[in-house]
Amino acid sequence: MRFIHVADTHLGMQPDRGFPWSEERADALWKSFSHLIGVCRDEKPELLLIAGDLFHKSPLVRELKEVSALFASCPETRVVLIAGNHDYISGASNYNGFEWPDNVTFLRDEQVSSVFFEDIGVRVYGLSYRHRQLRKALYDGIRPDDSSVINILMLHGGEPDCLPYDKKALSGAGFDYIACGHLHTPLDISEKMRYPGCLEPLEKNDTGIHGYIAGSIAKDKSLETRFVPFASVRYYKCDIAVTPDMTEAGAEAALEDCMTDNGRDNIYSFRLTGRRDPDLCFDTVRLQKLGRILEVGDDTRPDYDFDALKRDNGNNIIGHYIDRLSVCGEDAAVREKALYYGIAALLNKDREQL
Amino acid sequence: MTIRKLRIGHFGKLHNVTLEFGSGLNLVTGANESGKSTVHAFIGAMLFGLEKNKGRAGKDNMYMRYLPWDTPGAYQGSMDFEHNGREYRLTRVFYLKERSCTLTETATGREIPLEDDSITSLIPELTVSAFRNTVSMGQKALRQHSDFAGEVSNYLANLSTSGGREVDVRAAREALLKKKKQLAARYEASDPTEAREELDRLLLAEEESEKLTAGITELETQACALESELEEVRARQTNLTEAAGTDELRRSAEAAFEKVRQLSDVKEAQQNPDTECDGKPVRGRNAGIILTLVGVLLCLLGNNSSKPAVISGVVLMIAGLVLFLLSIISIKERGLQKAEGEAAAAALIRENESRLRAADEEYRACAEALRAAEMRREENSEERERLHEREKELIGELGKVNSGIEIAEYQLESIGDTGASIGDCTRRIRELEELRETAGTERRAVELALDTLNSLSEELHGSFAADFNDLISEEAALATDGRYCDARVNAEFGLEVMSGLDYVPVESLSTGACEQLYLALRFAVARLFFDKVPVPFLLDESFAYSDEERLTGALSALRDRDDRQIILFTCRRIEQELLDKLGAEYNLIRLE
Numbered sequence: 001m002r003f004i005h006v007a008d009t010h011l012g013m014q015p016d017r018g019f020p021w022s023e024e025r026a027d028a029l030w031k032s033f034s035h036l037i038g039v040c041r042d043e044k045p046e047l048l049l050i051a052g053d054l055f056h057k058s059p060l061v062r063e064l065k066e067v068s069a070l071f072a073s074c075p076e077t078r079v080v081l082i083a084g085n086h087d088y089i090s091g092a093s094n095y096n097g098f099e100w101p102d103n104v105t106f107l108r109d110e111q112v113s114s115v116f117f118e119d120i121g122v123r124v125y126g127l128s129y130r131h132r133q134l135r136k137a138l139y140d141g142i143r144p145d146d147s148s149v150i151n152i153l154m155l156h157g158g159e160p161d162c163l164p165y166d167k168k169a170l171s172g173a174g175f176d177y178i179a180c181g182h183l184h185t186p187l188d189i190s191e192k193m194r195y196p197g198c199l200e201p202l203e204k205n206d207t208g209i210h211g212y213i214a215g216s217i218a219k220d221k222s223l224e225t226r227f228v229p230f231a232s233v234r235y236y237k238c239d240i241a242v243t244p245d246m247t248e249a250g251a252e253a254a255l256e257d258c259m260t261d262n263g264r265d266n267i268y269s270f271r272l273t274g275r276r277d278p279d280l281c282f283d284t285v286r287l288q289k290l291g292r293i294l295e296v297g298d299d300t301r302p303d304y305d306f307d308a309l310k311r312d313n314g315n316n317i318i319g320h321y322i323d324r325l326s327v328c329g330e331d332a333a334v335r336e337k338a339l340y341y342g343i344a345a346l347l348n349k350d351r352e353q354l
Numbered sequence: 355m356t357i358r359k360l361r362i363g364h365f366g367k368l369h370n371v372t373l374e375f376g377s378g379l380n381l382v383t384g385a386n387e388s389g390k391s392t393v394h395a396f397i398g399a400m401l402f403g404l405e406k407n408k409g410r411a412g413k414d415n416m417y418m419r420y421l422p423w424d425t426p427g428a429y430q431g432s433m434d435f436e437h438n439g440r441e442y443r444l445t446r447v448f449y450l451k452e453r454s455c456t457l458t459e460t461a462t463g464r465e466i467p468l469e470d471d472s473i474t475s476l477i478p479e480l481t482v483s484a485f486r487n488t489v490s491m492g493q494k495a496l497r498q499h500s501d502f503a504g505e506v507s508n509y510l511a512n513l514s515t516s517g518g519r520e521v522d523v524r525a526a527r528e529a530l531l532k533k534k535k536q537l538a539a540r541y542e543a544s545d546p547t548e549a550r551e552e553l554d555r556l557l558l559a560e561e562e563s564e565k566l567t568a569g570i571t572e573l574e575t576q577a578c579a580l581e582s583e584l585e586e587v588r589a590r591q592t593n594l595t596e597a598a599g600t601d602e603l604r605r606s607a608e609a610a611f612e613k614v615r616q617l618s619d620v621k622e623a624q625q626n627p628d629t630e631c632d633g634k635p636v637r638g639r640n641a642g643i644i645l646t647l648v649g650v651l652l653c654l655l656g657n658n659s660s661k662p663a664v665i666s667g668v669v670l671m672i673a674g675l676v677l678f679l680l681s682i683i684s685i686k687e688r689g690l691q692k693a694e695g696e697a698a699a700a701a702l703i704r705e706n707e708s709r710l711r712a713a714d715e716e717y718r719a720c721a722e723a724l725r726a727a728e729m730r731r732e733e734n735s736e737e738r739e740r741l742h743e744r745e746k747e748l749i750g751e752l753g754k755v756n757s758g759i760e761i762a763e764y765q766l767e768s769i770g771d772t773g774a775s776i777g778d779c780t781r782r783i784r785e786l787e788e789l790r791e792t793a794g795t796e797r798r799a800v801e802l803a804l805d806t807l808n809s810l811s812e813e814l815h816g817s818f819a820a821d822f823n824d825l826i827s828e829e830a831a832l833a834t835d836g837r838y839c840d841a842r843v844n845a846e847f848g849l850e851v852m853s854g855l856d857y858v859p860v861e862s863l864s865t866g867a868c869e870q871l872y873l874a875l876r877f878a879v880a881r882l883f884f885d886k887v888p889v890p891f892l893l894d895e896s897f898a899y900s901d902e903e904r905l906t907g908a909l910s911a912l913r914d915r916d917d918r919q920i921i922l923f924t925c926r927r928i929e930q931e932l933l934d935k936l937g938a939e940y941n942l943i944r945l946e
Contacts, residue, residue, distance in 0.1 A: 013777075057773035086777065090560075091567030092766065132560070132776070203781075317521055320810050330802055337799030341533065342807055345526035354533045 001120050001150060003047035004040060004077075005225075006212040007181025008198035009033050010086065012063055013056035015202045016267065021292055025200075028232050032200045033070070036212065036230065040074040045214070046120050048077045051181030051196075052084025052129070052156025058093045072101040078117055079104040080124045084156040084181060088129035107154070110134075112142060116149070122217075125175075126154035133161045140166065144174050150217050156181040158195075167193075176221050179213075186210075192223055200231045204269045204294050207235045234266045242274040244303035248282055252290065259291045271297040278302035278344075281353045301340050302350065309343065318346050355477065355889050356436045356919045357397065364428035365399070365448075366392040366420040376941030377436075379912055380921045381930060384945030390923040393945070394894050395420065397921075398490065400433040401473040402482050403455060404448045417448065427452065434460070437477065437887075442466075444473070479887050489880045490892045523811050530804045537797040544789035546782075553779045560772040562765075570762045577755045584748040591741045594734050603724040610717035617710035624703045639681030645674025819843065825881050829874035833911035834867060841871065849875055866907030869900060873908050877915070888918035895923055906932055913938035 011033060014026040040048055055063060071079050081104070089095045089108060100106055105115045107126040114125040123146065127138060134157065144151035153175040157163025162182055170178065171190040178193040184206050186197035196213045198206060211230035217223050240254045255270055262268075270293060272282060284296040306322055313319035325339045344350040362371040368389050373382075384390050395416065404417045422429055429449040435442055441460040447453055455471040458464060469475040472482075649671025653664050823842040830851060831839035840852035849871060850857040860871045880891060897905050909932050912920055922929065933940055 012774075017778075057777060058771065086773070091564050091571065132557075313521075317523060317807070317810055317814065320814075321806060324806050324810060325802075328802070328806065330798075334795060334799045334802060337796065338802035338806065341530060341800050342526075342803035345529045345533075345803065345807070346521050346523070348522060348525070351525060351529045354529050 001047070001122055001218075002043070002045040002214070002216045003049055003152075003177075004036070004043075004045050004212055004214050005049045005051065005177075005179040005194070005196055006036060006199055007051035007156070007179070007196055008053045008084070008184055008202075009050070009200070010053055010056040010198060010202055011067070012059065013202060016204075016294065019292075019294065021267070025233075029200050029202075030066075032230065032232060033067075036199065037070040037074055040077045044074075044076045046078060046117075047122065047124070047152075048074070048079045049124070049152065049154055049179040050079065050081040051154050051179045052082050053086045053181060054081060054084075055087035057086060058090060059087060059095065061094050061098075064094055064098050068098075068100060068104070071104050075101070075103050077103065078120075080107065080115060080126065080154065081105070082107050082126040082154050082156055083128035083130075085129050085132055085134070085162050088132055090130070110138075112138065114145075120150075122150045122152060124152045124154060129156065134163045135161060137164050137166070139163065139170060142170075142173055147174060150221065151175045152217075153178045154181075155179070158182055176217050177215065177223055177225075186227060191225075194225060196227065201233065201235045204235055204237065204267070207237050209234065232265075234263070235269070236262055236266055237269045237271070239271050239273045242272050242276050242282075242300045244275050244277050246276065247280060248287075251282055252287060255287060255290055255293075255296075264291055267292045267294060269294045269297075272300045274300055275303035276300040278304060278347075278350055278353075301336075302344060302353075304340070304343055306339075318343065321346065355480070355887060357890055357921070358434040358436060358441070360393070360396065360400070360434075361432045362393075362396055363430040364422040364425050365396050365431055366422075368392050368396070369422075369428075371945075373943055374941075375919065375921065375943070377919055378916060379933075379938060379940040380919065380943060381933065381940050382921060382923045382943045382945065383927070383930060384925065386925050388925075388945040390925065390945060391894060392420065394490070394892060394923060396431060397433070397890075397892065398485065399448065400431060400444055400446060401480065401485065403446065403471045417450075420448075442476075446471075477887055477889075479884050480889055484883050485889070489884065489889050490894075523807065527804065527807060530800055530807065534797060534800045534804060537793055537800055541790060541793040541797055544786045544793055546786035546790065549779060549783045549786055553776065553783060556772050556776045556779055559769050560776065563769045563772065566762045566766045566769070570759055570766070573755050573759045573762065577752060577759065580748055580752045580755060584745065584752065587741050587745045587748060591738060591745070594738050594741070600724065600727040600731050603720060603727045607717065607720035607724045610713060610720045613713040614710065614717045617706060617713050620706050621703070621710060624699060624706060636681070636685065638677055639685065642674045642676070642678025642681055645677060646671050647674070649674055822878060822882055825878040826875055829878045829881070830871055832914060833870040833874040833877075833907075835910075835914075837867070838871065841874070843875075864903075865901070866903045868907075869904035870907040870911045873911050890919040890921055893920065893922045895925065897924070897929065898926075902928065902932070905929065906936070909933055909938065910936050 009029065009032070011029055012026075013029060014022055015029075016022045016025055054067065059067075083089050083095060083106075087093075087095075095106070095108065105124070106128070107113050107115065107124070108128050110127055110130040112125055112127050114123050116123045123144065125142070125144070139153070139155060142153070151174065153170075153173075155163065155165070155170075155178060158165060158180065159182070167189050171193050176192065178189075180187075180189070180193060180195040183195045184198040184202065185195075185208060187195040189195070194213055197208075197210055199210060199212060201207070201210050209227075209229045209231070211228045213225050214228050215223060215225035236258075238258050240251060240258070242251060246254075251272060255268075258270075259266075259268060268291065270287070272284075276282070282296075282298050282300070284298050287293070287296045310319050310322050313322075321342050322339065325335055325342065328335060330338070341354065344354050356377045357375050359375070360371075360373045362368045362373075364370070366389065367387075371389075373393065382390055382393060399416065399420070404420070420429075426449045430445070430447040432443055432445040435444070443458050443460055445454075445456045445458075447455075455468055457466045457468050457473075457476065459466060466476065474481050649667045649669065652667025652670060655663060655667070826841045826843065826849075827839055830841035831837075838851040838853070840857075842850055842857065844850055844857075849860045851860055851863070851871060852858075853863070860868045863871070877891070880889070897908055900908065905928065909929065912922070913933065913936050924930075930942070
């Protein structure tokens with residue numbers, strides 16, 4: 001029995017709102033999902049498990065119809081879906097009363113329910129959110145009814161506000177596979193319990209590779225899974241190490257190199273780190289416009305030679321200042337920043353750059 | 355430190371000049387433009403060099419000012435001096451192409467390396483700025499001016515700075531304050547409270563919309579129930595009406611009655627068969643008799659008077675006779691017919707009577723049914739009334755429920771889709787919190803920088819003030835021959851002395867005393883910075899604007915000093931005269 005496990009497709013979301021590529025990203029979420037259904041059509045897995053947050057918010061009727069039509073286009077795959085915390089089934093939700101194609105099972109209760117597919121001998125358990133939050137550990141003590149069939153559990157959550165659970169207990173509850181959703185970064189709780197992460201990355205923190213999990217469970221219940229990279233773009237968070245001999249053009253070249261190496265269609269957040277020439281001040285707004293860049297943070301510090309400064313200013317306020325800050329009781333990070341702020345303010349030529 | 359001898363190769367207007375100094379008071383005199391200031395500058399250049407861009411020397415471009423154009427190679431000199439009991443010779447070639455600087459200890463001939471070619475490496479306290487700001491006083495009044503406080507701050511801040519770097523504590527503080535303000539604004543701008551309130555509002559709205567949705571479902575169920583009840587009530591009303599059916603019954607009863615009446619008429623007619631059809635011949639017979647009698651009467655009357663009357667009488671008589679005869683015949687015929695129909699008529703009467711009985715029975719039954727129906731109707735009217743009332747009630751309630759649904763749907767619509775907004779809002783709060791944390795850390799750092807800077811400069815000023823008041827008191831006692839032995843600098847850096855029971859500003863004292871005290875202040879400053887090293891004190895035309903009284907005061911203060919070398923430059927003779935008058939010992943150097 002082969003299956004595809006996907007979660008957090010967040011259809012209807014518009015990532016990176018306000019940036020030029022934002023609408024393209026909104027479109028890409030749909031395209032990616034549609035491609036996934038294409039995979040189902042081609043490979044004909046017995047099951048497609050959608051572990052919550054298929055939609056970013058309560059779906060519009062037309063969105064439901066789009067998805068429904070896609071599901072109908074792969075009739076040989078049985079689709080099982082649950083609603084997550086984003087697309088939870090409120091009283092007004094269009095999920096209510098929506099008629100899905102024959103191959104779709106929507107486990108719509110907020111209590112554990114299951115569906116049994118006799119032809120493939122698989123029972124799938126799961127529950128849907130009917131509220132934005134679900135603080136009860138509804139999966140506590142859950143066990144499969146009949147261990148002679150293949151038992152799969154679908155789960156959306158794993159946070160205090162969203163269906164908390166006991167990892168160890170659940171991993172050992174006797175399910176042959178637990179298809180998790182909610183966390184946007186892929187995570188393996190155990191061999192049999194995996195989060196695929198979101199299908200497409202949705203924001204700057206969704207770095208790394210995104211995709212879905214393809215797996216199979218044999219008659220003897222042996223499980224095989226593999227992560228399939230699938231997303232159309234990747235978010236990168238890169239630190240650019242600045243050196244005192246580097247000018248803004250140098251920093252720009254480093255950014256460009258990074259984007260060329262990793263792909264210019266990908267989306268970046270840069271952070272300049274290290275020590276810069278004290279006479280320099282990077283124009284981060286300009287640098288941000290070099291590509292698909294969400295932000296350029298400047299954490300660089302002027303490359304002061306504190307030993308030399310102290311030697312030259314042993315008896316004056318600069319020397320005293322360096323001494324005083326090296327012994328004060330503040331948090332080290334604050335202290336270091338204060339050291340740079342103070343010295344820059346005291347040195348005439350650097351005062352402007354504060 | 356005491357300067358022993360200056361050998362000037364070629365420096366500005368001075369050419370091959372050797373000057374020897376005494377360890378106490380030295381008076382350098384000469385007319386204007388005789389080179390006194392050049393000697394002063396030469397001392398500075400010997401101590402710190404003349405490199406371009408080095409401290410103030412660079413700004414003033416001293417190198418170019420004193421460069422001898424014709425003999426640049428002779429742009430050099432030497433200085434013999436004593437320091438800590440040892441004799442030294444400092445030799446410099448200023449000319450850039452051959453620049454050199456050598457310090458040797460005279461007794462041993464040992465060469466002492468000088469870092470940056472500056473005397474500071476031998477005497478750490480003696481820095482360019484300390485030299486220029488304290489011991490070397492140019493052509494300006496000794497009297498402190500309004501920004502003396504600032505100057506003192508700068509003396510303190512710049513003390514021991516090297517490489518010509520100047521520290522401006524005030525500007526630094528202002529820059530940090532500006533930064534702090536910026537960061538505070540950023541911190542405020544990233545306040546997530548509003549966004550959190552918005553989220554709360556959205557969550558409430560969501561809850562509200564959930565409630566409304568549930569309410570609508572409830573109302574719809576109610577409406578459904580009401581509608582079905584209404585339907586039932588209406589059906590029952592119709593049933594009642596149908597069951598009653600009195601109109602139909604009445605119509606049937608009326609029809610039955612009519613039938614009875616018709617049949618009764620027929621019966622009556624059968625019982626009096628001649629009344630109508632036998633009357634005519636009898637009436638004809640009687641009319642014939644009357645007509646005949648009238649005709650006879652007319653004939654009788656007409657015999658006597660008129661013929662026409664007789665004719666008419668005859669006609670009437672004939673007509674009457676004819677009518678009489680015809681009637682008689684008819685009566686005879688009818689008598690025959692009657693006898694024939696009697697039997698048939700009797701049969702008809704019997705038939706009619708049986709029909710009449712049946713109709714009467716039908717009529718009675720209908721009347722009975724009608725009466726029963728009317729009674730029932732009477733009974734039902736109460737039920738109908740009740741149903742009618744209920745119908746009205748139900749319609750009213752249904753109207754209310756439906757308008758409730760409408761209102762709830764309108765409210766639901768006006769709340770709109772909160773799901774997406776809640777997501778956005780949550781993300782926004784997270785971003786704001788991140789921003790705020792960063793801004794908060796930066797702000798704390800700037801605050802720490804400011805606090806540190808403030809406390810350091812307060813400490814510097816504090817220690818300065820305490821030490822300085824001791825020094826100035828000592829100097830004041832020395833300068834005024836013990837007349838004022840308690841002096842201090844107040845918060846505004848104004849100089850005050852104890853006079854009687856209170857401190858008074860020195861300006862309120864005699865001009866001579868005032869001048870002595872200001873000189874004491876200068877010495878105090880110099881001593882503060884050169885505590886262990888008595889560097890020479892250079893006074894370049896410092897008393898140019900002093901009158902005789904002030905000058906006497908100042909010179910008498912100088913006369914009594916024996917802690918350091920003093921070099922007084924002047925173009926006037928009065929200083930020398932007054933020194934002589936005061937009986938001071940001094941070394942006179944005359945520049946030609």
